[in-house]
Amino acid sequence: MNRTAIDLWVGIFVALGLGAILFLALKVGNLVSFGSDPGYHLQAKFDNIGGLKLRAPVKSAGIVVGRVESVRLDPATYLAVVTMKIDKDYEFTADTIASILTSGLLGEVYIGLDPGGDPKMLADNGMIGKTQSAVVLEKLIGQFLYDKAAGGGK
């Protein structure tokens, strides 16, 4: 096979390969949103984060607006401190409520943000004051059984 044909085939091969990487990056990996996007951080303290994991989505009205960046335990208060990275296009009011929710019974755990009516907005590294912890199913069932037993005693 002559030189130009080999060059042509190698060119096609490299183009196909790079196209595949591009496809993986854009269509499969969704590089465009929240990749190295500039955003800002918000923090929130929770009694219990349940099954919240790193990189779990942060949603407001069902729209993904950011990702969970770090989760740590505050040694003084024994509260979980969650740091979220929020897309720079979205701002939230100072009285926003952060709650840990689950999509469906077995679905992924995410943080839901419900903005209030405060005219002030949360700044970078701001702390969300009002939070609602994860619903732990065992506790819920325990509570239900306890109530049932207490109700049956009457």
Added chain:
Amino acid sequence: MVETTVATLRRVGAVTIGTIGRLGYAARFFVAVIANTPAAFKRLQLTLREIYFSGVLSLVIIMVSGLFVGMVLALQGYDVLTRYGADQSLGVLVALSLVRELGPVVAGLLFASRAGSAITAEIGLMKATEQLSAMEMMAVDPLARVVAPRFWGGVVSMPLLAALFSTLGIFGAYIVGVKLIGIDAGAFWGNMQAAVDFQLDIVNGIVKSFVFGAAVSLIAVFEGFDAKPTAEGVSSATTRTVVESSLAILALDFVLTVFMFHGAR
């Protein structure tokens, strides 16, 4: 009794020393290949030719295998996921398993048996027919003229082949999952995009395939260069290339996975 024990010990010792010696020779050979790379890249046409032989000619087997692996993954994955009502996550399952593991590993194994064995046989036969010695006589370094282009041809081809394998696999899963089974296309792609991270999953997958490409290519050129210059020697060198490459890929995959995905989620 004593004599057989001594003989066994001797044999074990000889094999151990031989293996370690070969390992040292392989390391020295690797350094020599790297050192001869600039000389080889002065004639880029040689490397392009090797990319053609190991990359372009592997395209068909890689793409067809990728398509079928993706389709089977979709069928099997759907069967299990649907029991838990999680069939919407089929895209996630297929994309993560292909991009992280199956793409680099299966493409690497196919590459080792398709291209690695060919490289070993070619270089081994060159050695057996004394073409390598002839080159040295003409003051042409066979490391720069024959070995380095084949090594780099493999290193360049492998990540591209693995990416194509994963892409075709995801496409195959799309055909089976969305077109045949009837999962919602939006859920298929949307969940996949939400779960697959560019840095963590895709870049690490490419790094893996790059490492596998380097390992397979090095083993292939080394075994060819080190083959006994007989018909039997070439045949056993080709066999060793496939066996050693496959083992190297699986072992390296474990090590890389421990480093990359250890506690990532």
